[in-house]
Amino acid sequence: MLSKRIIPCLDVKEGRVVKGIQFVDIRDAGDPVELAKVYDEQGADELVFLDISASHEGKKTMIDVVRSVASELAIPFTVGGGIRTIEDIKETLRNGADKVSLNSSAVKRPALITEGADYFGSQCIVVAIDAKYDEEAANWRVYTHGGRTPTDWLVTDWAREAVKLGAGEILLTSMNKDGEKSGFDLPLLKAVQEVVNVPVIASGGAGSSEHFYDVFTEVEADAALAASIFHYKETSVQNVKAYLKEKGVPVR
Amino acid sequence: MIGIIDYGMGNLFSVSKALERLGVDYKIGDRPQVLVGCDGYILPGVGAFPDAMKALQEHGFIDFIKDKVAEGTPVYGICLGMQLLFESSEEGGLTEGLGLFPGTISRFPGIDENGRSYKVPHMGWNQLEIHQPDKSLMTDVNEDHVYFVHSFVVKTNDPSILYATSDYHMEVPAIIGKENLVASQFHPEKSGTAGMQLLENFCKVMCKQ
Numbered sequence: 279m280l281s282k283r284i285i286p287c288l289d290v291k292e293g294r295v296v297k298g299i300q301f302v303d304i305r306d307a308g309d310p311v312e313l314a315k316v317y318d319e320q321g322a323d324e325l326v327f328l329d330i331s332a333s334h335e336g337k338k339t340m341i342d343v344v345r346s347v348a349s350e351l352a353i354p355f356t357v358g359g360g361i362r363t364i365e366d367i368k369e370t371l372r373n374g375a376d377k378v379s380l381n382s383s384a385v386k387r388p389a390l391i392t393e394g395a396d397y398f399g400s401q402c403i404v405v406a407i408d409a410k411y412d413e414e415a416a417n418w419r420v421y422t423h424g425g426r427t428p429t430d431w432l433v434t435d436w437a438r439e440a441v442k443l444g445a446g447e448i449l450l451t452s453m454n455k456d457g458e459k460s461g462f463d464l465p466l467l468k469a470v471q472e473v474v475n476v477p478v479i480a481s482g483g484a485g486s487s488e489h490f491y492d493v494f495t496e497v498e499a500d501a502a503l504a505a506s507i508f509h510y511k512e513t514s515v516q517n518v519k520a521y522l523k524e525k526g527v528p529v530r
Numbered sequence: 531m532i533g534i535i536d537y538g539m540g541n542l543f544s545v546s547k548a549l550e551r552l553g554v555d556y557k558i559g560d561r562p563q564v565l566v567g568c569d570g571y572i573l574p575g576v577g578a579f580p581d582a583m584k585a586l587q588e589h590g591f592i593d594f595i596k597d598k599v600a601e602g603t604p605v606y607g608i609c610l611g612m613q614l615l616f617e618s619s620e621e622g623g624l625t626e627g628l629g630l631f632p633g634t635i636s637r638f639p640g641i642d643e644n645g646r647s648y649k650v651p652h653m654g655w656n657q658l659e660i661h662q663p664d665k666s667l668m669t670d671v672n673e674d675h676v677y678f679v680h681s682f683v684v685k686t687n688d689p690s691i692l693y694a695t696s697d698y699h700m701e702v703p704a705i706i707g708k709e710n711l712v713a714s715q716f717h718p719e720k721s722g723t724a725g726m727q728l729l730e731n732f733c734k735v736m737c738k739q
């Protein structure tokens with residue numbers, strides 16, 4: 279039986295991890311490869327690196343990070359942030375990433391999804407969607423540029439379209455829940471699960487092991503992503519998995 | 531020396547780094563002349579079946595691989611590299627493969643025997659069920675989880691080639707072998723301890739590196 283995936287997410291800026299490193303000695307180094315190793319040892323099923331570098335130099339440094347991670351770890355990983363062209367996709371995958379995550383660039387030019395999928399296969403192309411509930415539309419609206427820019431897309435329409443264009447996986451972040459630690463956005467996840475037939479990674483709101491249990495049992499998400507609860511050592515991948523296993527959820 | 535067959539369609543970086551971690555010498559070659567005389571060969575592969583067969587042909591690797599297998603040299607096919615070793619695939623229209631393993635490649639039906647639909651690709655960590663633990667490739671390989679990502683799957687009537695399978699709404703051939711020719715549907719270099727053990731067995735036990 280396919281196991282449910284637990285995915286820590288690392289924000290990388292100019293080659294350093296920038297989120298949640300202040301409180302823990304080992305992460306003062308802020309080295310993404312070191313942190314990736316820690317998560318690998320804890321049993322992370324996959325890793326996501328989001329490059330939030332502003333500079334061109336920072337982007338180049340990200341490729342070095344990708345190479346180092348691919349050299350040292352034997353688990354799959356996804357790289358996102360600032361991937362705008364088919365050349366960016368090629369460079370990232372050729373340096374050892376297993377998947378790329380496209381967000382704003384895919385909304386701006388949806389053909390990028392198809393170009394990437396045609397060249398490398400759908401399994402390499404993750405479309406990341408940031409969504410926020412819109413009272414008027416009684417639905418969730420898609421935002422781009424780190425949640426700053428609302429678009430005309432409703433989340434179910436965009437998710438369906440992204441899969442039609444070749445997305446192999448959807449990484450769905452709830453802006454309402456992000457950072458709240460009150461649990462994943464189950465209604466949002468359910469709405470998207472109903473319209474796509476590719477794996478959905480739940481993101482935004484993880485605060486405890488119970489939240490992972492809920493997202494895997496109530497909406498049958500394929501994977502769940504979290505950043506701060508792992509970075510701040512509020513729990514570990516190990517603890518979450520032990521809890522899930524005890525409750526009968528298949529984990530590795 | 532392990533030869534990695536580069537026909538333009540594989541994630542060569544990860545597999546070569548994995549060999550470095552194992553302390554195994556390798557070379558990458560995009561035509562047979564460069565790879566002559568290696569002790570074993572790895573055939574990686576990511577992408578679509580028809581493109582891959584065309585690329586193998588253009589790089590002159592089709593007869594090379596068949597000759598090496600016939601000579602008894604160990605060869606390991608990974609992911610699409612595994613599928614290419616079968617008779618044919620229905621991916622993108624029926625395409626002939628290398629025909630070194632009995633069986634064909636077809637898409638996951640996406641609907642199980644009870645009429646319930648399920649997700650394709652088969653993506654994520656799934657557990658191995660080992661059928662032939664006594665094969666040298668399988669030394670110290672346990673029924674661990676390995677990382678799958680594929681939409682097409684092997685169909686074979688010959689259980690003797692199934693070293694290990696996994697369950698995803700049907701029996702999924704995971705590790706395949708026939709004497710010196712072995713293969714896995716998953717990427718061993720992305721499959722944690724079990725995957726690295728397989729690569730190590732291939733290089734050190736089968737190829738005596």
